[in-house]
Amino acid sequence: MKRRDFLRVTLAVGAAASLPVLRPHRASANKAAAWPAEGFDAETLTDAMKKTIGKSDVPLSPKVKLNVPKTAENGAVVPVTVEVDSPMTAADYIETLYLYVDKNPRPLASEFHFTPASGKAYVQQRLKMGGTSNVRAVAKTNKGQLMAAAREVRITISGCG
Amino acid sequence: MAQNIGNPLISMPASAKKGEVVEVHCLIMHPMTTGLHRNEQGKLVAGNTPAHFVKTVDVTFNDKPVMTADWGIAVSTNPFLAFTMRAEQSGTLKIVWEDNKGGIWSVKSKLTVV
Numbered sequence: 620m621k622r623r624d625f626l627r628v629t630l631a632v633g634a635a636a637s638l639p640v641l642r643p644h645r646a647s648a649n650k651a652a653a654w655p656a657e658g659f660d661a662e663t664l665t666d667a668m669k670k671t672i673g674k675s676d677v678p679l680s681p682k683v684k685l686n687v688p689k690t691a692e693n694g695a696v697v698p699v700t701v702e703v704d705s706p707m708t709a710a711d712y713i714e715t716l717y718l719y720v721d722k723n724p725r726p727l728a729s730e731f732h733f734t735p736a737s738g739k740a741y742v743q744q745r746l747k748m749g750g751t752s753n754v755r756a757v758a759k760t761n762k763g764q765l766m767a768a769a770r771e772v773r774i775t776i777s778g779c780g
Numbered sequence: 781m782a783q784n785i786g787n788p789l790i791s792m793p794a795s796a797k798k799g800e801v802v803e804v805h806c807l808i809m810h811p812m813t814t815g816l817h818r819n820e821q822g823k824l825v826a827g828n829t830p831a832h833f834v835k836t837v838d839v840t841f842n843d844k845p846v847m848t849a850d851w852g853i854a855v856s857t858n859p860f861l862a863f864t865m866r867a868e869q870s871g872t873l874k875i876v877w878e879d880n881k882g883g884i885w886s887v888k889s890k891l892t893v894v
Contacts, residue, residue: 724816727854728852729852732849734846735866736846736847742862743862744860746855747814747854779814
C-alpha cells in the first residue's frame with residue numbers, strides 16, 4: 620500500500636467520523652479549531668512548527684518547565700511533564716501548549732488547549748520516541764506570545780519498532 | 781480476538797476548597813498504533829496498516845470547557861493523561877476520548893466544592 624492509499628483510508632475514516640449526526644457535540648475549549656491534520660502530517664520539525672504556530676524559531680523561556688528523563692530505556696513510553704508559569708486568568712493565560720519530538724517521523728506529538736478553568740497550564744503524558752531526540756514544548760498565550768523549552772532524551776530502545 | 785480498548789479510568793479528589801487547583805489523572809486502553817513500519821532501508825514509512833489512535837480528549841466541567849487535547853500517533857499506547865482544574869463550584873467533570881475510527885468513550889467524576 621502506498622502513501623496515497625494510506626491517506627485515502629485515513630481521510631475516509633476521518634470524514635466518516637466527523638458526520639455531525641453520529642458525533643455528540645464537542646464542547647471544545649477552542650471551537651474554531653479542528654484537529655490540526657497539517658501539523659500532524661508534517662515530517663520535519665520546521666514544517667510541523669510552521670504549520671502549527673507559523674514559525675520555527677521561538678525564544679526559550681524559563682517559564683516553560685519541561686520535565687523529561689535524561690535517558691529512557693523504552694522509547695515507546697517516555698514520560699513528559701510540562702508546566703508553564705502563568706496567572707491563568709481570563710486576561711492572561713496559556714491558550715495552547717504544543718509538544719514536539721524533534722526527530723520523530725511526525726514531529727508534532729500533541730496539542731493542549733487550556734482555559735482559565737484549567738487553573739494551571741500543566742500536563743503529563745507519555746510519548747513514543749523513535750530515537751534520541753529533543754522533546755520540545757512551545758506555549759502560546761491568549762495574546763499570541765510564544766515561548767519554548769527543549770530537553771534531550773536519550774533513547775536506548777526505539778519506540779517506533 | 782477482542783481488543784482491550786476503552787474502559788477509561790479517572791482519579792481525582794472528591795472534594796476541594798473553592799479556588800483550589802485539583803489534579804486529575806485519567807487513563808484509557810487504546811492500541812495507539814502509528815500506521816508506520818520500517819522499510820528495507822530502515823526508514824519509518826506509512827503503509828501496510830492504517831493508524832488507530834485517540835485524536836481528541838475533551839474535558840468539561842458542568843458542560844463548560846476546561847481543556848481539550850489534540851493527539852497524534854506519537855502518544856503512547858494506553859494513554860495516561862494528567863491535567864488540572866480550578867475548583868470553583870460543585871459539579872461533574874466529564875472526559876471524552878474520540879479516536880480516528882469514530883470510537884468514543886467517556887467518564888465522569890463528581891467534585892464537591894466547600
